[in-house]
Amino acid sequence: xxxxxxxxxxxxxxxxxxxxxxxxxxxxxxxxxxxxxxxxxxxxxxxxxxxxxxxxxxxxxxxxxxxxxxxxxxxxxxxxxxxxxxxxxxxxxxxxxxxxxxxxxxxxxxxxxxxxxxxxxxxxxxxxxxxxxxxxxxxxxxxxxxxxxxxxxxxxxxxxxxxxxxxxxxxxxxxxxxxxxxxxxxxxxxxxxxxxxxxxxxxxxxxxxxxxxxxxxxxxxxxxxxxxxxxxxxxxxxxxxxxxxxxxxxxxxxxxxxxxxxxxxxxxxxxxxxxxxxxxxxxxxxxxxxxxxxxxxxxxxxxxxxxxxxxxxxxxxxxxxxxxxxxxxxxxxxxxxxxxxxxxxxxxxxxxxxxxxxxxxxxxxxxxxxxxxxxxxxxxxxxxxxxxxxxxxxxxxxxxxxxxxxxxxxxxxxxxxxx
Amino acid sequence: xxxxxxxxxxxxxxxxxxxxxxxxxxxxxxxxxxxxxxxxxxxxxxxxxxxxxxxxxxxxxxxxxxxxxxxxxxxxxxxxxxxxxxxxxxxxxxxxxxxxxxxxxxxxxxxxxxxxxxxxxxxxxxxxxxxxxxxxxxxxxxxxxxxxxxxxxxxxxxxxxxxxx
Numbered sequence: 001x002x003x004x005x006x007x008x009x010x011x012x013x014x015x016x017x018x019x020x021x022x023x024x025x026x027x028x029x030x031x032x033x034x035x036x037x038x039x040x041x042x043x044x045x046x047x048x049x050x051x052x053x054x055x056x057x058x059x060x061x062x063x064x065x066x067x068x069x070x071x072x073x074x075x076x077x078x079x080x081x082x083x084x085x086x087x088x089x090x091x092x093x094x095x096x097x098x099x100x101x102x103x104x105x106x107x108x109x110x111x112x113x114x115x116x117x118x119x120x121x122x123x124x125x126x127x128x129x130x131x132x133x134x135x136x137x138x139x140x141x142x143x144x145x146x147x148x149x150x151x152x153x154x155x156x157x158x159x160x161x162x163x164x165x166x167x168x169x170x171x172x173x174x175x176x177x178x179x180x181x182x183x184x185x186x187x188x189x190x191x192x193x194x195x196x197x198x199x200x201x202x203x204x205x206x207x208x209x210x211x212x213x214x215x216x217x218x219x220x221x222x223x224x225x226x227x228x229x230x231x232x233x234x235x236x237x238x239x240x241x242x243x244x245x246x247x248x249x250x251x252x253x254x255x256x257x258x259x260x261x262x263x264x265x266x267x268x269x270x271x272x273x274x275x276x277x278x279x280x281x282x283x284x285x286x287x288x289x290x291x292x293x294x295x296x297x298x299x300x301x302x303x304x305x306x307x308x309x310x311x312x313x314x315x316x317x318x319x320x321x322x323x324x325x326x327x328x329x330x331x332x333x334x335x336x337x338x339x340x341x342x343x344x345x346x347x348x349x350x351x352x353x354x355x356x357x358x359x360x361x362x363x364x365x366x367x368x369x370x371x372x373x374x375x376x377x378x379x380x381x382x383x384x385x386x387x388x389x390x391x392x393x394x395x396x397x398x399x400x401x402x403x404x405x406x407x408x409x410x411x412x413x414x415x416x417x418x419x
Numbered sequence: 420x421x422x423x424x425x426x427x428x429x430x431x432x433x434x435x436x437x438x439x440x441x442x443x444x445x446x447x448x449x450x451x452x453x454x455x456x457x458x459x460x461x462x463x464x465x466x467x468x469x470x471x472x473x474x475x476x477x478x479x480x481x482x483x484x485x486x487x488x489x490x491x492x493x494x495x496x497x498x499x500x501x502x503x504x505x506x507x508x509x510x511x512x513x514x515x516x517x518x519x520x521x522x523x524x525x526x527x528x529x530x531x532x533x534x535x536x537x538x539x540x541x542x543x544x545x546x547x548x549x550x551x552x553x554x555x556x557x558x559x560x561x562x563x564x565x566x567x568x569x570x571x572x573x574x575x576x577x578x579x580x581x582x583x584x
Contacts, residue, residue, distance in 0.1 A: 037441075037444045037486065037488075038485065038486065038487065040447055041447050041487055041488070041491075044447070045572075045574045046574075048574050048575065048578070049574040049577055049578050050578050050581070066441075066444075067444075067445055071445070072445060074445035074446050075445045078445060078447070121485075122485055122487075123484075123485055124484050124485040124509055126485075138485040138509050139485060139509060139512065139513075140485055140486075140487035140490075140509060140512060140513035140516060140517075141487040141513075142487060142513065142516035142517060142572060142573050142574060143512065143513075143516060145574060146573060146574070146577075188432055188479060188482055189432070189478060189479040189482065189505065189507070192479065192505065192507070192508060193508050219509075222479065222482065222507060222508065224508060277432060364436070364441040364444075364484070365436075365440065365441045365442055366441055366442070366444075383434075383436065383483060383484075385434045385436040385437065385483060386434075386436070386437055386459055386460065387436060387437065387440050387459040388436050388441075392459045
């Protein structure tokens with residue numbers, strides 16, 4: 001029996017000719033990542049083990065993004081723990097205010113992750129890098145600590161589900177609608193412990209940023225990883241950026257998939273996940289009248305330049321509805337700079353939105369846009385659990401940047417067609 | 420390890436944001452985490468939980484964020500075992516890595532109500548509902564995983580093993 005793309009990457013990093021679903025392996029890591037929330041716990045575990053030096057300091061990244069710029073004294077202390085550790089261990093890939101961005105937008109942008117890599121990160125959305133043809137998955141702080149000590153990690157080789165994409169998405173529909181459609185179809189544990197592998201001629205009709213969004217939310221279906229084939233679009237993105245040679249792993253023609261779904265991108269409609277689970281999806285014809293108080297456009301899911309351009313396209317020459325607090329967060333310094341150069345910032349400000357420095361902030365209810373009791377937000381982020389963005393009686397509607405920007409203008413959940 | 424306590428009962432998809440809301444993640448000390456455990460799904464949990472108590476839930480327990488703070492908060496609040504139909508994969512791994520006992524056993528989930536007294540033995544996988552007199556059998560963990568749990572987590576276990584060598 002042949003191997004899936006995910007299995008081939010794991011086999012190569014374990015030094016094995018072949019692996020099978022369910023097999024336990026120990027594999028060499030190309031990068032281990034933590035942020036200002038998970039880093040301090042990993043550092044505590046690192047010290048607890050008696051370790052003195054990290055195994056390979058150039059294969060570790062620490063990104064201060066969740067509660068940075070520091071939202072309070074305790075957050076400042078957490079960043080300080082990471083800063084001191086990075087200095088002590090000579091970790092150069094330490095990204096603090098001024099250099100930092102939201103980790104899963106920043107690392108691909110800097111070329112720290114790419115095709116053929118095996119990456120673990122103490123953040124569940126580490127699965128994002130599968131968009132570039134890497135096997136990347138989220139772990140906890142202890143696994144991160146063990147990764148820093150040994151530059152290896154043990155894995156149970158996953159089985160896989162295949163999504164064959166056909167056609168081209170219609171206007172005002174993007175990667176976010178595709179992944180919400182899939183999560184609505186298979187559920188929040190529909191891919192539990194498994195790989196989600198994407199294939200088909202429709203892949204070429206998804207931009208790099210669309211693919212990042214899709215892989216980013218693989219975890220919301222419970223998946224271990226999501227992965228796209230490496231084509232010209234991915235190679236173009238990595239050219240002059242990725243710091244290691246590109247390695248392409250294609251699934252064997254007889255690779256085993258537990259299930260295969262065919263998806264016609266042309267049939268997708270603007271899709272939103274209603275509270276309080278990402279699987280509670282509804283297409284635009286089922287939304288009804290949902291008045292809103294806040295819009296957030298940003299995060300590791302949708303804070304890239306394409307997302308900013310979409311928001312600007314909708315907001316240009318329009319005003320956000322009075323009373324809708326519209327918060328736009330470019331994911332990295334470079335995206336922020338591009339927004340300035342392309343004149344997007346002026347469009348946002350003129351529309352009555354605000355633009356924040358890169359941070360995960362409101363996505364996880366940290367700061368920069370917390371909801372009060374009874375308030376509703378339309379957000380391009382990835383989770384809408386109870387209390388995710390603030391009060392336990394607040395609500396988050398997960399949407400694409402098209403829908404989020406249109407909703408900001410209308411003051412209720414809607415598509416750009418309704419403006 | 421003594422697993423003997425009262426059951427707290429929850430449904431499916433208990434996510435890490437309700438186990439320990441992100442607004443408290445600016446402090447990773449066990450005491451601080453325990454003081455807000457389960458706050459957004461069960462505000463009385465911290466007041467009612469006693470050392471040895473167990474959590475029983477349905478599908479996909481611990482879905483969402485990779486925060487190890489979630490199993491840490493549960494363990495530090497005194498909970499001795501979590502039984503569920505299934506666990507989200509990062510939570511599953513994190514629970515073992517920090518030494519929080521977990522068991523997958525749909526029969527036990529069906530046969531335990533809130534407030535029942537439950538005893539369990541990790542070595543055999545036996546779960547006994549003292550209140551109803553019924554027992555259930557989960558797949559026990561292999562010895563090396565039990566070793567990690569008994570030592571209080573992976574890195575304690577590694578440190579102990581390297582001392583022995």
